[in-house]
Amino acid sequence: xxxxxxxxxxxxxxxxxxxxxxxxxxxxxxxxxxxxxxxxxxxxxxxxxxxxxxxxxxxxxxxxxxxxxxxxxxxxxxxxxxxxxxxxxxxxxxxxxxxxxxxxxxxxxxxxxxxxxxxxxxxxxxxxxxxxxxxxxxxxxxxxxxxxxxxxxxxxxxxxxxxxxxxxxxxxxxxxxxxxxxxxxxxxxxxxxxxxxxxxxxxxx
Numbered sequence: 001x002x003x004x005x006x007x008x009x010x011x012x013x014x015x016x017x018x019x020x021x022x023x024x025x026x027x028x029x030x031x032x033x034x035x036x037x038x039x040x041x042x043x044x045x046x047x048x049x050x051x052x053x054x055x056x057x058x059x060x061x062x063x064x065x066x067x068x069x070x071x072x073x074x075x076x077x078x079x080x081x082x083x084x085x086x087x088x089x090x091x092x093x094x095x096x097x098x099x100x101x102x103x104x105x106x107x108x109x110x111x112x113x114x115x116x117x118x119x120x121x122x123x124x125x126x127x128x129x130x131x132x133x134x135x136x137x138x139x140x141x142x143x144x145x146x147x148x149x150x151x152x153x154x155x156x157x158x159x160x161x162x163x164x165x166x167x168x169x170x171x172x173x174x175x176x177x178x179x180x181x182x183x184x185x186x187x188x189x190x191x192x193x194x195x196x197x198x199x200x201x202x203x204x205x
Contacts, residue, residue, distance in 0.1 A: 023146045027070045032145060035109045037063045038102045042075065044138070045097035046089035046115075056086040065100070066123050071142045073111070074118075076127040076134035079204045087138075090115050096140060099148075104159050106150030113143040132202035 003009050028036075041059045048054075058064075058075055066074040077087075090096065094116060100109040118137050127134050157163035169175070173189040176182055182189065 020149075025145050026143065028067065028073075028142065028145065031147075032109060033067055035100060035102065035147075036065045036067060036073065039063075039065065039100040039109070040103070041101045043099040043101075044075070044086055045099075046086040047093055047095070048089045049092040052089075054085045054089055060129055062102075064127070064129070066126055066137075068123065068139070073140050073142065074121075074123060074127075075138045075140070076124070076129075077136040077138065078129075078132065078134065078202060079200075087117060087136075090117060090138070096138075098140065106153035106159070108148045108153075109145070110148050111140065111142055111145045113140045115140045130202045 003012065040062045041057065042065065043055055043057055045053065045055045058077075060076065060078065064076060066076070068074055094114040096113060096115040098111040098113075100111070115138055118139055119135065121137065124133055124137065127137070153159065170178065171190075173186060173193045176193075177184075177186045177189055184192070
């Protein structure tokens with residue numbers, strides 16, 4: 001049975017827990033800055049003008065997110081596949097949702113706000129990693145920020161080593177080849193995604 005109204009949803013889930021209802025903030029707290037300084041990974045949710053969604057991962061050494069001020073942060077762009085799906089969405093619809101992770105921690109930091117792209121700013125000098133100075137960054141104006149509870153990570157046991165593996169998923173090169181959108185041979189793909197792949201993380205390929 002499809003749920004179509006907020007009333008139906010609330011009847012099923014109940015009302016917000018009092019703590020959850022009041023935890024939203026609109027400016028970075030010292031605890032937020034500490035979390036951003038420790039986080040090496042963020043998921044960025046966007047949608048285009050028609051509401052079609054996308055989530056893109058971004059990762060770098062801990063602290064890669066640059067805090068501009070109490071209401072503004074910037075995330076550097078590194079060399080990738082150049083699809084830029086999320087960036088195209090932001091040009092149409094600036095609203096973004098960010099989820100910052102810290103390995104081993106089951107809580108997360110969520111930031112929602114408006115984003116825009118910049119091609120060069122003085123703070124890019126503080127974003128250099130392994131000699132790579134970004135040519136592009138995502139600047140986010142914070143509208144809502146709060147810490148999210150640990151339950152999802154506890155249920156999934158994401159950080160518990162004994163829960164890793166136990167699946168029959170193909171290695172990445174074989175998976176790509178099996179999807180029939182590439183002309184390279186399996187051997188060529190295995191070479192591309194092999195040990196030298198890590199050497200190309202901060203240069204265009």
